[in-house]
Amino acid sequence: MSADTSAAIGPVEGGSHYDVENPAPYIEAPRKRTGKTPRATRGNFEMAAWLFMRLSGVVLVVLVLGHLLIQLFLDGGVSKIGFAFVAGRWASPFWQVWDLLMLWLAMLHGANGLRTVINDYAERANTRLWLKGLLYTATVFTILLGTLVIFTFDPNIR
């Protein structure tokens, strides 16, 4: 406080400036963790989900754009796709791992995104419960189905 301001106000009744001899009362910081603070019950799930969206997002940019380039752009685009083309690509472990990683990351990334959308727009607790139940069921089913297809693919099925 500048000198001219305090001069204009005059001495405050019964008060003096805080100094080493006269310290201000200690006020504990809000939400400070102390021995009496109850243990966190929710953990860091939402933070982990937030981080997962960014990490998986960067990887998916490479995996998905590479996938699009091969399937829809190069070598005749969609016209060349067929059982023989799939068999040729999954003969290589590299593309099996590529597709497996893409399947898992994209499904989990999309499921978490839709979970956020449901939380935002479904106002009744019961509606959220059912929509998320449906979402998780469909997600688990699709991930397992896709994984099974990649691992059990048989080029000589016929």
Place this chain on the structure above:
Amino acid sequence: MPAGTLYRGREGMWSWVAHRVTGVLIFFFLFVHVLDTALVRVSPEAYDEVVATYKTPIVALLEYGLVAAILFHALNGLRVIAVDFWSKGPRYQKQMLWTVVGIWVVLMAGSLYPVLGHAARELFGS
């Protein structure tokens, strides 16, 4: 429209809306896509038959739409990461959005022939 539904508007909100809409659309396509690919475990004929619908002109247009959604979601996703992790990200979020839109327009123009060329040849002859 109920009061308070429209958030601030402008680039920040509309890019967020577009990111949501494209994300949900891509996710729903992903379900269908895993199911159609699973047909390789049924028989080569079943798979080729379903993939044949992907080669029709109308579905080619949908594929162009899919490319549009994925490209926007990918580019804007990188912008979101920059906003979150780059110290100057929030300050340049508008410029980054218009950069995203610019790259998106160029890539979409470049995708016209590779994605829709076969449909044009089928419709108008080669």
